[in-house]
Amino acid sequence: IKQEALDLIAEAKDVAAMNDIRVKYLGKKGPIQEVMGKMRDMSVEEKKETGAAVNEVKQELAAVIESRMAELEAAEVEARLAAEKIDISLPAQARVMGGKHPLTAIVDESVAFFRSMGYEVGVGPEIETDYYNFEALNLPKNHPARDMQDTFYIDMHRLLRTHTSGVQSRTFEARSMQDLPIQILAPGKVYRRDDDDATHSHQFMQLEGIMIGRDISLAHLKATLQEFVHYMFGPEREIRLRPSYFPFTEPSMEVDVTCAKCGGSGCSICKQTGWIEILGAGMCHPNILTIAGFDPEIVSGFAFGIGVERIAMLKYGVEDIRNFYVNDMRFVTQFKDWG
Numbered sequence: 432i433k434q435e436a437l438d439l440i441a442e443a444k445d446v447a448a449m450n451d452i453r454v455k456y457l458g459k460k461g462p463i464q465e466v467m468g469k470m471r472d473m474s475v476e477e478k479k480e481t482g483a484a485v486n487e488v489k490q491e492l493a494a495v496i497e498s499r500m501a502e503l504e505a506a507e508v509e510a511r512l513a514a515e516k517i518d519i520s521l522p523a524q525a526r527v528m529g530g531k532h533p534l535t536a537i538v539d540e541s542v543a544f545f546r547s548m549g550y551e552v553g554v555g556p557e558i559e560t561d562y563y564n565f566e567a568l569n570l571p572k573n574h575p576a577r578d579m580q581d582t583f584y585i586d587m588h589r590l591l592r593t594h595t596s597g598v599q600s601r602t603f604e605a606r607s608m609q610d611l612p613i614q615i616l617a618p619g620k621v622y623r624r625d626d627d628d629a630t631h632s633h634q635f636m637q638l639e640g641i642m643i644g645r646d647i648s649l650a651h652l653k654a655t656l657q658e659f660v661h662y663m664f665g666p667e668r669e670i671r672l673r674p675s676y677f678p679f680t681e682p683s684m685e686v687d688v689t690c691a692k693c694g695g696s697g698c699s700i701c702k703q704t705g706w707i708e709i710l711g712a713g714m715c716h717p718n719i720l721t722i723a724g725f726d727p728e729i730v731s732g733f734a735f736g737i738g739v740e741r742i743a744m745l746k747y748g749v750e751d752i753r754n755f756y757v758n759d760m761r762f763v764t765q766f767k768d769w770g
């Protein structure tokens with residue numbers, strides 16, 4: 432029995448095999464236990480002799496099994512460690528980093544520019560009241576100019592703001608003569624019931640700029656916008672002010688920038704005019720200042736509303752505004768390193 436067990440032990444390759452051998456030879460149903468069971472019927476003399484022999488075999492086998500088991504266990508741990516070893520020479524897996532959305536990049540750049548000119552950043556709610564979006568901006572109910580911006584109404588008094596100009600009314604109302612000059616830039620989303628096409632979206636972004644103080648003139652407005660355009664598009668780009676109409680500014684104007692593609696000579700992008708419209712602006716209407724409690728004889732100011740998508744389309748050469756909103760990774764990842 433002993434030799435048979437020792438041969439098997441020598442052959443065993445792993446801890447599991449050794450366990451089987453231990454159970455087979457030293458377990459309750461093993462041959463050693465069987466011999467010990469038979470000892471009951473033996474004479475005292477035989478019992479003594481057999482007992483001593485069986486015990487010796489049992490102890491020897493137990494010792495051999497134990498030491499072989501320890502060896503095999505150590506070998507298995509070693510093998511596991513070798514297999515798990517981290518290879519620090521392997522190249523690291525590159526982490527996929529996100530990037531700024533092009534519209535966020537334009538807003539951030541604009542905020543940096545206007546901050547450098549002394550503007551603070553303001554915000555207004557996207558769900559606006561009829562009062563701040565229209566009435567306080569010189570657009571009483573039934574005013575025909577309300578149709579200029581087709582509105583998503585929530586109920587009789589609340590709507591999704593159609594422009595960021597509500598921030599004008601809120602700002603003027605919250606400030607007084609002691610706060611002059613007031614310079615605010617308010618970026619944000621706006622909503623209109625426009626049909627989506629290559630240049631119109633039912634949800635888009637505007638940057639509202641407001642400056643009021645003493646002796647603020649159209650020259651300040653023009654210089655501010657010219658500087659902004661140079662900062663955004665480069666020093667060779669010119670602007671022109673075209674007369675327009677907004678109920679909250681007088682005079683009102685639309686501002687165009689020279690077309691980058693043709694440099695002003697006319698092409699398909701600028702519909703042969705050489706110019707592209709980017710924003711609406713004007714001098715604050717005396718009624719607006721009066722509604723807000725400022726004396727228009729002493730205080731004057733200007734405001735402008737820039738279309739963020741328009742700027743991004745011109746700057747990055749994007750031909751369809753809807754690209755900004757469909758989250759196609761092939762489109763957005765192009766701007767990853769630009770912001």
Ligand code: FA5
Nearest residue numbers: 594596625631632635709710711712734735736738741
């Ligand atoms: C306004 O919204 C005025 N509140 C701007 C203003 C502010 C005038 C302060 C005077 C003083 P307008 O509707 O023209 O104006 O919109 C301003 C800009 O938003 C446009 O020049 C254009 O760039 C952009 N815009 C207008 N409608 C859309 C649209 N559906 N999709 C994308 N951009 C648009």
